[in-house]
Amino acid sequence: MTCDNNVYLIKYIILALKYCIPLIIVTLGLINLLSRKNKKRALKKLLLCLVISLVITILTIIAEIILKNQDQCIKCTMENACKKQTLEQMSEKTSEQIEDQPEESQPKIETIDGVTYVDGLLIVNKTYSLPEDYMPVGAEGYQRCNECITEETKEAFSAMQADAWSLGLNLYISSGYRSYTYQDGLYNRYVEKDGKEAADKYSARAGYSEHQTGLAFDLNTIDDSFAETAEGKWIKDNCYRYGLILRYPKGKEAQTGYQYESWHLRYVGKELAEKLYNNGNWITLEEYYNLSSEYAE
Ligand SMILES: [Zn+2]
Structure with missing residues (x-):
């Protein structure tokens, strides 16, 4: 009706x-x-x-x-x-019809002050960048700051850290907020070391890093060895419970534009995180919202 x-x-x-x-x-x-x-x-x-x-x-x-x-x-x-x-x-409606809906309905993409929101969720990848002066509340004057992540991100991490601790697992943020300028220096150092093509696979250009949003952070040791630790294994299957997602899952390089990063989490809220967890078969934000992640040049 x-x-x-x-x-x-x-x-x-x-x-x-x-x-x-x-x-x-x-x-x-x-x-x-x-x-x-x-x-x-x-x-x-x-x-x-x-x-x-x-x-x-x-x-x-x-x-x-x-x-x-x-x-x-x-x-x-x-x-x-x-x-x-x-x-x-x-x-x-039947559950089948509801499951079909995300594919049928196109997400609403809007840009507010140079920041892209897809269905209200802030998106940063190789296609959607941030303005140079964008930063989370409280990050003024910092080049990098692990405490300067957004309140909801901080709460999600703290709850996850406490639960992990009760299981004998030690989680800590090794990289939280990073400014545009800091990311620029970081990326350029990687380019000097490995060349542009290689650097683009594991490091974001300035303005294209999720770390500038205050919604993302890296855990513990920032390398592939993290996936093999008890902490890394637990994170893979439990971070979604706190509204956090594995932003760059294994085998999804073509969608995200980045290689697998077992240590990089992004806050999206519990409802979306559970959908993206997809019973252990992580799907990406790019897949879910049908977005590209490619540099214009
Ligand atoms: Zn990261």
């Missing part, structure tokens, strides 16, 4: 009949009373206006009740509950 424009028209007619028209009639009666010399006659007219207004209002209320009971659609429009009803209808 859809609530089309006719329903809104009916709603406005009802509003007009219920409030506006009676108010106009009474106002006219009052003006008449104030302007006429024969007050007695004018008062009679005013009373008549009041009675007419009251009748119109009562009749409209009765019509409204009848319409509400007859048509669910009109009811939901009047009570602004259309959204809820749509959700209820959605839940009636």
